[in-house]
Amino acid sequence: MGNKKRIYDALFELYGNYIITDSYVKKWVTTVYETLEIHDNGFDTLRVLELAAGTGRFAERFVSMFQERIEEYVATDISYGMLHYTYNAEKKKLFSRIVCDMRDLPIKTKYNVIISNFDSINYLVTEQDLKKCFQQVKLSLSDNGVFVFDYALIEVGNSYAVGNSGRAMESRNFKVLQESEFDTETRTIKNTFFFTDKMGRESDFYEEHIESFFTISEIKRFLHESGLKAIKVYNFIPHLGHNSHRAGAETDQRVQFVVTHS
Numbered sequence: 025m026g027n028k029k030r031i032y033d034a035l036f037e038l039y040g041n042y043i044i045t046d047s048y049v050k051k052w053v054t055t056v057y058e059t060l061e062i063h064d065n066g067f068d069t070l071r072v073l074e075l076a077a078g079t080g081r082f083a084e085r086f087v088s089m090f091q092e093r094i095e096e097y098v099a100t101d102i103s104y105g106m107l108h109y110t111y112n113a114e115k116k117k118l119f120s121r122i123v124c125d126m127r128d129l130p131i132k133t134k135y136n137v138i139i140s141n142f143d144s145i146n147y148l149v150t151e152q153d154l155k156k157c158f159q160q161v162k163l164s165l166s167d168n169g170v171f172v173f174d175y176a177l178i179e180v181g182n183s184y185a186v187g188n189s190g191r192a193m194e195s196r197n198f199k200v201l202q203e204s205e206f207d208t209e210t211r212t213i214k215n216t217f218f219f220t221d222k223m224g225r226e227s228d229f230y231e232e233h234i235e236s237f238f239t240i241s242e243i244k245r246f247l248h249e250s251g252l253k254a255i256k257v258y259n260f261i262p263h264l265g266h267n268s269h270r271a272g273a274e275t276d277q278r279v280q281f282v283v284t285h286s
């Protein structure tokens with residue numbers, strides 16, 4: 025086994041094939057846009073900041089689908105590898121990107137829409153991490169702006185670990201083996217990815233992703249203590265391709281928070 029830990033750096037190649045397919049991204053985008061239409065306070069144009077945007081697939085699709093309303097779209101992520109993987113001149117016209125930590129945004133501009141997708145907020149593992157991020161959002165959100173993010177609840181953590189541990193995947197450069205374990209005490213899942221090159225040689229690195237699963241009421245409290253307010257929490261089922269319009273419950277798999285300044 026490799027002994028050097030790399031953060032979100034080699035796995036990006038697998039995103040298209042295994043982790044988030046194109047049709048899933050499209051449904052996810054449609055669902056988020058529908059929520060924005062309900063809650064965007066009638067903004068003529070959208071100035072969007074996306075946190076933890078990964079390879080920018082959501083950004084690309086969102087801007088392409090709703091181009092006429094987008095004034096600006098900035099995709100951010102902590103991983104250079106993720107953000108630059110598929111970035112090219114064509115995409116440069118659609119959105120810009122900044123490599124940064126969502127707990128410490130190097131951003132002075134205000135945005136009327138801030139979004140984060142595909143369980144990225146679950147990557148903030150402690151209460152302190154979440155509050156740091158929410159305080160940054162507070163600083164970057166315009167007065168009547170809206171912050172929309174999805175959040176996977178404990179049910180997903182448990183079933184994901186059971187379903188995906190031992191999964192073997194293949195990317196352009198690597199064969200990848202995933203091991204997942206769920207810790208019921210800390211309510212965290214640890215996904216470790218081991219890489220072997222096409223010649224069968226083990227890489228000297230591995231990737232470790234930790235996600236935590238707080239409850240809806242805990243997240244509401246962290247938002248409140250950061251000067252924000254959850255005005256809606258929806259049950260979020262992205263593969264439906266539309267907003268469920270049902271209030272989220274702690275027993276749901278995934279929910280979508282709609283947040284404003286308090």
Ligand SMILES: C[S@@+](CC[C@H](N)C(=O)[O-])C[C@H]1O[C@@H](n2cnc3c(N)ncnc32)[C@H](O)[C@@H]1O
Nearest residue numbers: 032076077078101102103125126141142144147
């Ligand atoms: C599950 S992926 C989702 C990526 C993207 N939102 C999408 O829909 O494809 C989680 C992403 O969170 C990023 N990430 C994890 N911790 C982060 C942090 N503290 N700040 C910014 N990005 C982070 C990872 O690099 C990764 O791209």
